[in-house]
Amino acid sequence: xxxxxxxxxxxxxxxxxxxxxxSLDQLTGVGGGNLHLVAAGGLTAxxxxxxxxxxxxxxLRRNLEELSWLESTARAHHxxxxxxxxxxQLVPLRLATVYREDGNVRAMLAEHGPELRAALRRTANRAExxxxxxxxxxxxxxxxxxxxxRRKAAPESGAAYLRRRRDELAASKQGRQEALxxxxxxxxxxxxxxxxxxxxxxxxxxxxxxRSAMILNAAYLIDDQHAAGFxxxxxxxxxxxxxxLELTGPWPPYSFADAAPDLQ
Amino acid sequence: MASxxxxxxxxDRPLADRVPAGRAxxxxxxxxxxxxxxxxxxxxxxxxxxVLAGGVVxxxxxxxxxxxxxxxxxxxRALVTSISALANHQPLDAx
Numbered sequence: 001x002x003x004x005x006x007x008x009x010x011x012x013x014x015x016x017x018x019x020x021x022x023s024l025d026q027l028t029g030v031g032g033g034n035l036h037l038v039a040a041g042g043l044t045a046x047x048x049x050x051x052x053x054x055x056x057x058x059x060l061r062r063n064l065e066e067l068s069w070l071e072s073t074a075r076a077h078h079x080x081x082x083x084x085x086x087x088x089q090l091v092p093l094r095l096a097t098v099y100r101e102d103g104n105v106r107a108m109l110a111e112h113g114p115e116l117r118a119a120l121r122r123t124a125n126r127a128e129x130x131x132x133x134x135x136x137x138x139x140x141x142x143x144x145x146x147x148x149x150r151r152k153a154a155p156e157s158g159a160a161y162l163r164r165r166r167d168e169l170a171a172s173k174q175g176r177q178e179a180l181x182x183x184x185x186x187x188x189x190x191x192x193x194x195x196x197x198x199x200x201x202x203x204x205x206x207x208x209x210x211r212s213a214m215i216l217n218a219a220y221l222i223d224d225q226h227a228a229g230f231x232x233x234x235x236x237x238x239x240x241x242x243x244x245l246e247l248t249g250p251w252p253p254y255s256f257a258d259a260a261p262d263l264q
Numbered sequence: 265m266a267s268x269x270x271x272x273x274x275x276d277r278p279l280a281d282r283v284p285a286g287r288a289x290x291x292x293x294x295x296x297x298x299x300x301x302x303x304x305x306x307x308x309x310x311x312x313x314x315v316l317a318g319g320v321v322x323x324x325x326x327x328x329x330x331x332x333x334x335x336x337x338x339x340x341r342a343l344v345t346s347i348s349a350l351a352n353h354q355p356l357d358a359x
Contacts, residue, residue, distance in 0.1 A: 012320070071308055078311055078315060093321075094315070108322050116320065130313075219314075248306070251314060254314035255314060255317075255318045257318055258319075258320055
């Protein structure tokens, strides 16, 4: 071997026979290589041999800081998991789980068998759906955007300014509270349909490209047979509530791979 | 070739490159919006929510797992810890 290699693990399944042989050959992994299976104790990991020059600890620490590297790696990781999740029950592993060799993957499968099987049971015949809710532009922001010319033309007294400012802040606060109450309604309604739910931190406006604040960034684990009903419920909430709702999915059950300490 | 249209400079640029008539020069090059992926391409920020924070975390003789990395050191911490501004009114934790 010219350079040292490690084993990148995508996910674990207990039904590898359902994986189509050709899909393993056709899929390209994070390192540009082919995929192989590593089995132990009745569980099978989908893996790829990768160069430690790129995926070893030192290189990973550096590469994870590079947006373009992180993006292409995250997309390649997801492409493999998404393709296989359509064929078999597969529990995804956290991005950048790299073992020194296949033997260590077998040891991991044996050691973590119970929790991996529990995760497979929890997510069987279910998919993850993402729902993000955005509040309308706050009243305060609209007030700030008021043409400055008007104020210049008719300068207001100090008392008038303070009164206007107080009203703006009150309106903004009320708007935010209404938005939060609506988000609570969304989450309560969707969590009732879901087998499980997780709340992700809201994404920042710089990253979403949205001017309005994200007030809900949730993931729901939905039985495949309830997927249509879930989508209808999202549409219904969208029509009834003064929030902008974005639905993504179905996703492989990333957010539900680890057991929740308690149900949110 | 004789029919090469090189004698018409500026006529063969893609339509999208041309400045629309009547548009102020200041509007010529709006910053591209990195979050606006065309079609149904998955937004990177949604993907990172899941692959960096989700998935089974297994210990063992691994070289490194993202779980071991101090996420604050990742320059993309804005993506994964974008909450700071909103943490004070995160709506649903109390419920």
